Amino acid sequence: MRLLLLNITTIEQIRNQAHKSLVPGPAPPNAFSYGSWRHNLMEVLCRPAGLSWLDAHAPVTEDKRRINPGLEDASPRWEEMDTRRTVEEIIAI
Incomplete structure (x- = not known):
């Protein structure tokens, strides 16, 4: 909010501080x-x-992008992988 009220950006602050130390x-x-x-x-x-x-105001269009081909051959598949673990599995690790 401070930068907005002063109408400066972070890079302008850095340049101003650099100016003080250089010149x-x-x-x-x-x-x-x-x-x-x-x-x-x-x-x-x-x-x-x-x-x-x-x-x-435009109508919603369907996202027709394909999954990255490099990920299609990877195993295990992201949809099939269950990332949930039981307490016993976590303790065993």
Whole structure:
């Protein structure tokens, strides 16, 4: 939340800290800041929505992807393998 209000990303924080250790003087200004946390918050909440690859109103389509061919020959098959163990099996291990 702090990064959102300050309108900075983690990489910008790292660069700012690196700047302090490498070059004396003030840090360069943040090109993405709107001056205060209130203006930054308003920009995030009130800006127009961008383009999206998702179509929320489209009909649902069936997933027709196949299982990875490298996994088809593997044994034991994932569907057949029972990963549940009894208490006696766990104690024996």
